[in-house]
Amino acid sequence: MKRRDRLFILSIILFAFIITGLTILTKSQLKRFNEAYYYEEKQEIVLLAKQVSWVLKPLLQNKSYKELREFCTLFEKSDTRIFVIKDGKVLADSAPDKPRNIPEELNEDKTFILSQTVYHLTPLDIKGDNYVLGIATATSYINRIVTKSKKYIVITIITGSVIVLLFSLGTLSLYRAFNRLQNSAVQIAEGNLDTDIFVPKNGILQELAAAIDKMSKQLKIQIIEMRKLENFRSEFIASVSHELKTPLTGILSSVEILEEETYSENPTVAKCLSILNKQSQRLNSLVQDILSLSEIERRKISESKDFKRFNLANVIRNSISMCPATDIMFNLYLEDAEILGDSSLIEQAVINLIMNAIKYSKTEVIDITLTRTKDKTAKIVVKDYGIGIPQEHLARIFEHFYRVDKARSRDMGGTGLGLAIVKNVVNLHNGEISIKSENGAEFTIILPLLT
Numbered sequence: 001m002k003r004r005d006r007l008f009i010l011s012i013i014l015f016a017f018i019i020t021g022l023t024i025l026t027k028s029q030l031k032r033f034n035e036a037y038y039y040e041e042k043q044e045i046v047l048l049a050k051q052v053s054w055v056l057k058p059l060l061q062n063k064s065y066k067e068l069r070e071f072c073t074l075f076e077k078s079d080t081r082i083f084v085i086k087d088g089k090v091l092a093d094s095a096p097d098k099p100r101n102i103p104e105e106l107n108e109d110k111t112f113i114l115s116q117t118v119y120h121l122t123p124l125d126i127k128g129d130n131y132v133l134g135i136a137t138a139t140s141y142i143n144r145i146v147t148k149s150k151k152y153i154v155i156t157i158i159t160g161s162v163i164v165l166l167f168s169l170g171t172l173s174l175y176r177a178f179n180r181l182q183n184s185a186v187q188i189a190e191g192n193l194d195t196d197i198f199v200p201k202n203g204i205l206q207e208l209a210a211a212i213d214k215m216s217k218q219l220k221i222q223i224i225e226m227r228k229l230e231n232f233r234s235e236f237i238a239s240v241s242h243e244l245k246t247p248l249t250g251i252l253s254s255v256e257i258l259e260e261e262t263y264s265e266n267p268t269v270a271k272c273l274s275i276l277n278k279q280s281q282r283l284n285s286l287v288q289d290i291l292s293l294s295e296i297e298r299r300k301i302s303e304s305k306d307f308k309r310f311n312l313a314n315v316i317r318n319s320i321s322m323c324p325a326t327d328i329m330f331n332l333y334l335e336d337a338e339i340l341g342d343s344s345l346i347e348q349a350v351i352n353l354i355m356n357a358i359k360y361s362k363t364e365v366i367d368i369t370l371t372r373t374k375d376k377t378a379k380i381v382v383k384d385y386g387i388g389i390p391q392e393h394l395a396r397i398f399e400h401f402y403r404v405d406k407a408r409s410r411d412m413g414g415t416g417l418g419l420a421i422v423k424n425v426v427n428l429h430n431g432e433i434s435i436k437s438e439n440g441a442e443f444t445i446i447l448p449l450l451t
Contacts, residue, residue, distance in 0.1 A: 015164050015167060016164050019160035023160070026153055041118045045118055045119075045135050046120055049135050050122075052082060052135065053122055055071065056071070056124070059071070060124065060129070065092065069091070069092040079137060079138055080137050081135070081137070082133075082134070083095075085132045102119060102134060108121070108123065109121065117136050117138050118136065118139060119134065119136050120135050121134050122135075181197065184197045185197070251280050255273055307429075308340070309338055309339070310338065310339065310343040312338065312339055312447070313335065313337060316332075316350055317334070319347050320332075323354050323358065324358075326358055328363070328364065329365050330366050334368070335372055337370060337371075339447050339450050340448075341429045345429075346447075348425065349422040349425040349426065352418040352419065353382040353422060353443050354382065355418070356418055357382065357386065360386070361387055361388070362386045363440060364385070365384070366382065366384050367382075367384075368381070373446075377447060378448075380444070380445040381445075382443045383441070384440045384442075385439060388437040388439070397435060398433070400417060401417065401420075422443075429447055431447040
């Protein structure tokens with residue numbers, strides 16, 4: 001899963017989690033508030049009952065029921081209701097028209113909630129007479145708050161769900177538009193220049209997509225022109241190289257004939273012929289390398305797919321056998337590895353690396369290893385133990401005609417194209433090449449295995 005996909009899913013989950021968490025927290029706090037309110041109401045009504053009982057006891061002792069009723073009328077407009085009962089009969093009540101809904105057991109001191117009302121009953125024993133003082137406080141106010149709060153919670157849940165849904169739909173639309181835009185850009189980057197950039201009709205990506213579309217069209221034109229120039233350059237170099245190869249062959253043949261006939265007669269002429277032969281051979285090598293490089297680049301430009309499967313270990317062994325006989329000792333460790341490609345080009349690349357080590361490193365040992373990696377790639381390492389390559393040259397070592405030591409390369413017949421050919425061969429096979437130089441020079445080639 002892409003990182004963008006994970007962020008998209010996580011953002012929706014997080015948003016929904018926040019809405020759900022806030023809803024649960026609000027309900028929990030509302031419940032606590034409700035419980036705390038009832039607890040305080042109970043405490044207050046018990047305290048009020050004690051205070052009222054102190055007032056009523058003298059009246060009940062004197063049986064001043066009229067004054068008792070007058071006292072109760074003081075609470076008519078209050079939220080608190082006071083009533084006094086004796087032997088099941090109501091002696092006084094601040095709200096006589098309202099039902100009391102109290103239990104029949106009136107002989108115990110108790111506080112309870114009934115029909116959204118907090119009741120407290122206090123038994124009073126006055127000169128052998130049993131009275132019950134009742135105090136009631138309606139909880140309709142707090143109930144209205146709780147009901148309204150629950151209503152707000154439901155509205156919040158519905159609103160939050162709608163917001164999450166709209167956010168998800170908007171993000172999904174943006175996500176799809178972004179994916180289409182990215183896929184278009186990736187296809188163009190992979191070389192499919194006929195791909196059109198997706199430009200949404202509206203939304204925050206519209207201006208960005210329009211700018212990318214404009215840029216891609218300009219890049220397409222430039223890439224097409226560059227490809228035309230590259231094809232022209234490759235064809236021109238190949239044509240010139242072919243034209244040079246024919247007269248060079250004639251020159252080399254003529255020099256060989258002249259050397260055989262005049263070598264013993266005139267030392268000066270023989271020396272000149274030797275120089276002519278050497279430089280002609282060098283020029284012929286240069287032309288051959290240019291033709292090879294041009295052919296590889298042409299195949300890369302035309303995206304050649306005429307590859308075949310072959311065993312890489314066998315190709316490396318053939319490459320070693322085709323190098324001129326020397327006193328170099330080869331240490332080989334080769335695992336079987338099959339790849340899809342052009343075996344002759346891989347062989348040429350390995351030969352170039354080996355010949356570079358023989359010519360320029362002054363090494364006595366060359367290690368060549370071929371291993372299979374966990375990433376399903378073949379890893380070729382060619383290492384020598386010679387003079388190595390200075391660090392400042394490593395970044396440019398694969399450039400065309402680049403030489404570390406121009407004079408020495410010229411004396412040894414180098415063209416400056418050997419490593420450029422190796423890099424182009426590796427690139428043609430969708431591989432990678434790298435170099436490091438510590439104790440000698442070590443070239444590493446990574447090629448995809450055949451799956």
